[in-house]
Amino acid sequence: MTKEEHIEYWIKTAEHDLDAMQGIFEAGKYDWALFVGHLALEKILKAHWVRNNENITPPKIHNLVKLYQESNLLLLNKDDIVFLNEVSEFNLEGRYPETKLTFYRLCTKEFTEEKIKRIKELYQCLRKEI
DSSP states (O other): OOHHHHHHHHHHHHHHHHHHHHHHHHHOOOOOOOOOOOOHHHHHHHHHHHSSSSSOOSOOOOOHHHHHHHTOOOOHHHHHHHHHHHHHHHHHHTTTTEEEEEEEHOHHHHHHHHHHHHHHHHHHHHHHHH
């Protein structure tokens, strides 16, 4: 695959995950909606990473702040970076048994709705710059 095809792959799968996040939210699976929201941001950041680096294979990491930094982007403000860090925690909290139940309880409809709104805004900001 060419560099452009790799970038397109990450964009297409990020958009798929963004749509899935909304469907999962509507199904009332709030913790999983945020987990998938993390994936959407991770993938759009990996598209940027591929675009802005010589290697076409992004690192196999899930830390959104680290991906953002390694993508050499200057798009986001400090609050956005703090939010990326928070969303990175959704990946860990939704995955491991020692934190999953606590995360599940935190993910009320209102909490999740607020976070999804920010995920979508941040996604659109990142998407329009690629």
